[in-house]
Amino acid sequence: xGKALRSVCSRKTLGGWSPTRKRFDPVDVLIETSKGRxxxxxxxxxxxxxxxxxxxxxxxxxxxxxxxxxxxxxxxxLQICGxxxxxxxxxxxxxxxxxxxxxxxxxxxxxxxWEWDIKRLCASLVVASRANGFSADDARESAWEAASAYRDxxxxxxxxxxxxxxxxxxxxxxxxxxxxxxxxxxxxxxxVHKAVEYTAHTKEFVKLTVAGGSPPRIQDEPPLIYxxxxxxxxxxxxxxxxxxxxxxxxxSAERRVLLDRFEPMDSAIKVVGVGSVGTYCGIMLLxxxxxxxxxxxxxxxxxxxxxxxxxxxxxxxxxxxxxxxQRLMQSASDMFLGWTQGANRHFYVRQLRDAKVSPQVELxxxxxxxxxxxxxxxxxARAHARSTDAIVLASYLGKSDAFADAMASFSVAYADQNExxxxxxxxxxxxxxxxxxxxx
Numbered sequence: 001x002g003k004a005l006r007s008v009c010s011r012k013t014l015g016g017w018s019p020t021r022k023r024f025d026p027v028d029v030l031i032e033t034s035k036g037r038x039x040x041x042x043x044x045x046x047x048x049x050x051x052x053x054x055x056x057x058x059x060x061x062x063x064x065x066x067x068x069x070x071x072x073x074x075x076x077x078l079q080i081c082g083x084x085x086x087x088x089x090x091x092x093x094x095x096x097x098x099x100x101x102x103x104x105x106x107x108x109x110x111x112x113x114w115e116w117d118i119k120r121l122c123a124s125l126v127v128a129s130r131a132n133g134f135s136a137d138d139a140r141e142s143a144w145e146a147a148s149a150y151r152d153x154x155x156x157x158x159x160x161x162x163x164x165x166x167x168x169x170x171x172x173x174x175x176x177x178x179x180x181x182x183x184x185x186x187x188x189x190x191x192v193h194k195a196v197e198y199t200a201h202t203k204e205f206v207k208l209t210v211a212g213g214s215p216p217r218i219q220d221e222p223p224l225i226y227x228x229x230x231x232x233x234x235x236x237x238x239x240x241x242x243x244x245x246x247x248x249x250x251x252s253a254e255r256r257v258l259l260d261r262f263e264p265m266d267s268a269i270k271v272v273g274v275g276s277v278g279t280y281c282g283i284m285l286l287x288x289x290x291x292x293x294x295x296x297x298x299x300x301x302x303x304x305x306x307x308x309x310x311x312x313x314x315x316x317x318x319x320x321x322x323x324x325x326q327r328l329m330q331s332a333s334d335m336f337l338g339w340t341q342g343a344n345r346h347f348y349v350r351q352l353r354d355a356k357v358s359p360q361v362e363l364x365x366x367x368x369x370x371x372x373x374x375x376x377x378x379x380x381a382r383a384h385a386r387s388t389d390a391i392v393l394a395s396y397l398g399k400s401d402a403f404a405d406a407m408a409s410f411s412v413a414y415a416d417q418n419e420x421x422x423x424x425x426x427x428x429x430x431x432x433x434x435x436x437x438x439x440x
Contacts, residue, residue, distance in 0.1 A: 002395025
């Protein structure tokens with residue numbers, strides 16, 4: 001079946017990129033996807049995306065989805081991340097307190113073409129390589145290596161017993177032990193120690209709350225952290241408690257027992273990321289009977305940018321879509337991961353941070369970028385193998401370099417397109433077509 005797909009869509013046809021004659025205006029897409037966001041925060045979104053082509057790429061998932069919808073595809077759909085650029089990976093602690101490396105952003109997850117994840121990852125490696133000043137050959141090689149690793153790891157999963165493939169995970173400490181760049185290795189070890197030395201919630205409590213407050217209250221740091229008085233006036237305390245109760249019901253029974261030992265104290269809007277800026281995202285502070293803090297992050301779940309091109313997913317609740325996709329694709333998920341709704345919006349909820357270790361992409365050299373790209377590709381292959389028959393994809397990809405060559409050519413060409421789109425946003429801002437704020 002996998003080999004037969006080559007007659008439907010050859011591996012070579014996955015390569016290259018050129019815009020269609022009537023391609024959309026990328027700025028129009030950004031303006032459209034800003035509708036329904038908090039108006040005062042939208043200029044921050046544009047400001048962050050204007051910073052560089054790499055920053056633009058991180059917030060341009062909707063633009064790329066529109067472009068990918070015009071490209072060749074095998075027609076095989078599985079659960080995809082939908083926004084698998086290289087910064088949406090990292091380390092975190094499992095409920096068993098083991099540090100793993102995996103995909104860590106699922107705002108756009110939905111069933112869709114498997115090629116879209118690997119194309120978004122490979123192109124991001126070229127964009128990031130250019131941002132770091134690498135040569136054209138090094139930038140292309142980073143994409144080629146990632147695609148090659150995806151092919152090889154899918155072959156490994158195809159050969160594994162199904163349960164072994166399902167149980168597989170990427171041990172973060174093993175990854176760090178194998179790092180050859182000693183400077184980055186020291187930084188990674190330091191990041192891990194910092195992440196696990198104290199509980200994340202205790203550190204966040206000191207950093208995010210008003211000193212000496214009783215009851216404890218989140219410290220306002222506008223415009224990035226603030227209490228939204230208009231929203232609190234619009235949504236009653238009763239409605240907020242209903243939303244919390246709905247979130248509680250989305251958890252499994254044993255985790256509701258744990259959550260019940262904490263009492264909600266305060267909540268506030270908190271601006272995060274690049275693509276999420278302007279959506280209703282915030283944090284909630286809970287405290288246990290003996291004073292232990294717990295920070296939960298709630299993020300608005302809007303329709304995936306993928307859905308308009310491949311059809312609606314099975315979930316009518318966008319928060320449930322995110323949670324279900326994350327649970328399927330990750331080797332282990334946050335035990336407080338759940339969903340709810342309020343103020344006519346859908347949300348998903350998770351811990352604010354839990355031993356989170358983020359990649360330091362800006363410090364990477366060409367060899368580091370290649371290794372990191374292979375690691376991300378491994379995570380994508382593992383995630384894809386959980387929701388489809390890996391034998392089919394592995395057979396399609398084969399053992400030759402045809403797929404890696406195609407991904408590399410696509411990535412270089414699409415990185416050029418991304419630069420043109422970034423320039424379009426800069427021109428739109430200078431012309432006053434969009435308002436920009438440069439707060440980081």
